[in-house]
Amino acid sequence: MSPKIIDKDAKKKLIVQAAMQVFSQKGVAKAKMIDIAKAAGIGKGTIYEYFRSKEEIFNEAFNAMFSDMDTMLNDVLQDTEDPMQKLILIIGITLDYHEKDGGEFAGVMMDFWAEGIRTKNEEVLNTINLKQIYEQYRTMISQIVREGIEKGIFKAVDPTAFAAITIAALDGLFLQIIMEPNIINIKNVKDTFTETLLAGLLCKKEDTILGGTK
Amino acid sequence: MSPKIIDKDAKKKLIVQAAMQVFSQKGVAKAKMIDIAKAAGIGKGTIYEYFRSKEEIFNEAFNAMFSDMDTMLNDVLQDTEDPMQKLILIIGITLDYHEKDGGEFAGVMMDFWAEGIRTKNEEVLNTINLKQIYEQYRTMISQIVREGIEKGIFKAVDPTAFAAITIAALDGLFLQIIMEPNIINIKNVKDTFTETLLAGLLCKKEDTILGGTK
DNA sequence: ATATTATTACCGACCGGTCGGTCATGTAAA
DNA sequence: TTTACATGACCGACCGGTCGGTAATAATAT
Numbered sequence: 337m338s339p340k341i342i343d344k345d346a347k348k349k350l351i352v353q354a355a356m357q358v359f360s361q362k363g364v365a366k367a368k369m370i371d372i373a374k375a376a377g378i379g380k381g382t383i384y385e386y387f388r389s390k391e392e393i394f395n396e397a398f399n400a401m402f403s404d405m406d407t408m409l410n411d412v413l414q415d416t417e418d419p420m421q422k423l424i425l426i427i428g429i430t431l432d433y434h435e436k437d438g439g440e441f442a443g444v445m446m447d448f449w450a451e452g453i454r455t456k457n458e459e460v461l462n463t464i465n466l467k468q469i470y471e472q473y474r475t476m477i478s479q480i481v482r483e484g485i486e487k488g489i490f491k492a493v494d495p496t497a498f499a500a501i502t503i504a505a506l507d508g509l510f511l512q513i514i515m516e517p518n519i520i521n522i523k524n525v526k527d528t529f530t531e532t533l534l535a536g537l538l539c540k541k542e543d544t545i546l547g548g549t550k
Numbered sequence: 551m552s553p554k555i556i557d558k559d560a561k562k563k564l565i566v567q568a569a570m571q572v573f574s575q576k577g578v579a580k581a582k583m584i585d586i587a588k589a590a591g592i593g594k595g596t597i598y599e600y601f602r603s604k605e606e607i608f609n610e611a612f613n614a615m616f617s618d619m620d621t622m623l624n625d626v627l628q629d630t631e632d633p634m635q636k637l638i639l640i641i642g643i644t645l646d647y648h649e650k651d652g653g654e655f656a657g658v659m660m661d662f663w664a665e666g667i668r669t670k671n672e673e674v675l676n677t678i679n680l681k682q683i684y685e686q687y688r689t690m691i692s693q694i695v696r697e698g699i700e701k702g703i704f705k706a707v708d709p710t711a712f713a714a715i716t717i718a719a720l721d722g723l724f725l726q727i728i729m730e731p732n733i734i735n736i737k738n739v740k741d742t743f744t745e746t747l748l749a750g751l752l753c754k755k756e757d758t759i760l761g762g763t764k
Numbered sequence: 765a766t767a768t769t770a771t772t773a774c775c776g777a778c779c780g781g782t783c784g785g786t787c788a789t790g791t792a793a794a
Numbered sequence: 795t796t797t798a799c800a801t802g803a804c805c806g807a808c809c810g811g812t813c814g815g816t817a818a819t820a821a822t823a824t
Contacts, residue, residue: 340793340798363664365579369784379801384785446664450577453660453728467730497742500726500734501719504743508722512714514667516681520714528711529718535750553771554819561773583810584776593775598811 348386351376352400355393360443364394364451398448401441402469405433409476419484420534423502426477427530430506431522434513442514474499481537490537498537505533562600565590566614567651569607574657578608578665612662615655616683619647623690633698634748637716640691641744644720645736648727656728688713695751704751712751719747 354376358367369390373380387393412425434442452466477499484490509529512520568590572581583604587594601607626639648656666680691713698704723743726734 340791342799361668363579363668365577368782373801380784381786381801382799385799388785390784443667446660446667449725449729450660450664453657454575454577470726470729493746494742497739498746500739501723501743501746504722504724504726505715505719506722507725508718508720509715510718511663511721511725512684512718515663515684525711525714528708529715532707532712532715532750533746536746553821554773554817556773582808587775594810595775595812596773599773602811604810 344386348396351378351383351386352393352397356397356437356440356444359394359397359447360440363443364390364447394447394451397444401444401448405430406472408433413476419480419487419489420537422480423477423534423537424530426480427502427506427533428526431509431526431529434510435522439514439517442510445510446514470503473503477502484537493537502533505529558600562610565592565597565600566607566611570611570651570654570658573608573611573661574654578604578658578661608661608665611658615658619644620686622647627690633694633701633703634751636694637691637748637751638744640694641716641720641747642740645723645740645743648724649736653728653731656724659724660728684717687717691716698751707751716747719743 351372355367355372358371358375361367362371367390369383370380372393373383376383383393387396408429409426412429413422416422416425434445448466474496478495481490481493481495481498485492485495509520509525513522565586569581569586572585572589575581576585581604583597584594586607587597590597597607601610622643623640626643627636630636630639648659662680688710692709695704695707695709695712699706699709723734723739727736
């Protein structure tokens with residue numbers, strides 16, 4: 337009566353994983369379904385038992401990635417009350433995350449960005465919403481900065497702008513690392529990066545750079 | 551004897567411009583030749599009178615963009631001897647450049663990055679070489695930082711790492727601006743950005759952030 | 765002036781390859 | 795034998811690039 341039973345969820349993950357590999361190597365647009373199938377060691381048709389379309393695989397990969405990241409960040413933030421320490425942890429976690437799965441994340445991130453950029457704001461794209469993710473991220477960091485300012489630890493910078501710049505710098509560094517892993521690797525620049533970025537928060541100098549020189 | 555004569559170069563530029571528009575809206579992969587033709591107000595076949603392939607248009611756009619940027623930067627750097635001022639100018643120019651042609655540059659940059667990332671290091675891609683461009687950029691900035699340190703104006707940071715981070719931050723901010731022009735626009739964050747990034751260079755504090763807290 | 769003609773510029777129907785997605789035909793477990 | 799699962803040959807939409815034909819221009823001939 338009961339037939340062959342396989343773990344559907346496990347197979348779905350397998351396919352997503354294979355897709356991530358192919359996506360990161362070729363880019364989503366150039367990744368063929370047959371490539372994904374081969375990478376997963378299954379037939380092309382089988383993919384369609386688990387996903388409706390290539391788009392759906394892409395969405396699944398996207399969501400998996402960010403919910404994972406989100407969990408890690410929230411876990412880590414429990415560890416300390418010190419705002420500076422929190423920022424250091426966020427930066428560390430974010431940078432380290434990019435090395436996950438042999439840097440697969442990296443290549444695909446490009447396509448997430450591309451997709452995010454070209455998504456019209458009005459259209460509610462119910463699956464992928466990179467903008468929303470960025471907003472959460474921004475809120476998280478600006479909240480910490482505000483906390484630091486209130487506690488008198490940080491200089492009174494604009495928390496939102498600072499958050500935006502922190503995220504920007506992280507993304508950009510990420511981009512550099514993807515592009516030139518030999519020249520710029522995480523271990524080398526992580527500390528300098530953290531120092532450079534956060535120095536401005538502690539530096540109490542009254543005369544600003546722009547005001548001083550211009 | 552003499553036939554219809556038109557300005558081939560002008561038309562080439564027209565096509566590149568139209569292509570840039572379409573590329574930035576749809577992405578290079580999804581941009582159809584017919585879209586480019588329509589945007590340029592010409593027939594599809596005509597494009598092939600001026601370019602061999604879509605790839606060639608992409609390359610042309612890429613080169614035009616960066617040689618333009620390069621010229622602007624070199625011009626501006628003549629204006630001052632002060633290292634801090636030089637850095638401020640570089641940041642300003644780079645950020646402003648992204649608003650050129652109604653932000654068209656922005657969308658296409660995504661594809662340049664994607665292309666750059668997926669270009670194998672070994673293969674000499676004779677037309678597009680984003681990595682080389684980044685190297686020049688990095689050299690330029692690290693040179694200025696080195697200058698500043700020698701003159702005793704800057705703290706003794708690692709010039710190369712600082713250059714990498716500056717470029718990273720610029721790229722990342724750029725990415726943010728593309729994604730959320732309403733929230734993060736250049737005029738709003740330019741100053742905070744410059745302040746935040748360059749603060750670390752002047753701040754003479756001996757105890758480092760990482761050393762102090764960890 | 766006006767017609768002729770050589771040459772260039774332009775065009776879009778068409779071709780051929782590609783690839784996402786389907787489905788008829790399996791196969792293996794129970 | 796039944797039923798879930800797997801597959802790859804096949805289909806057809808799509809799109810980059812081609813090509814034969816047409817329009818525009820200007821030198822030349824009338």
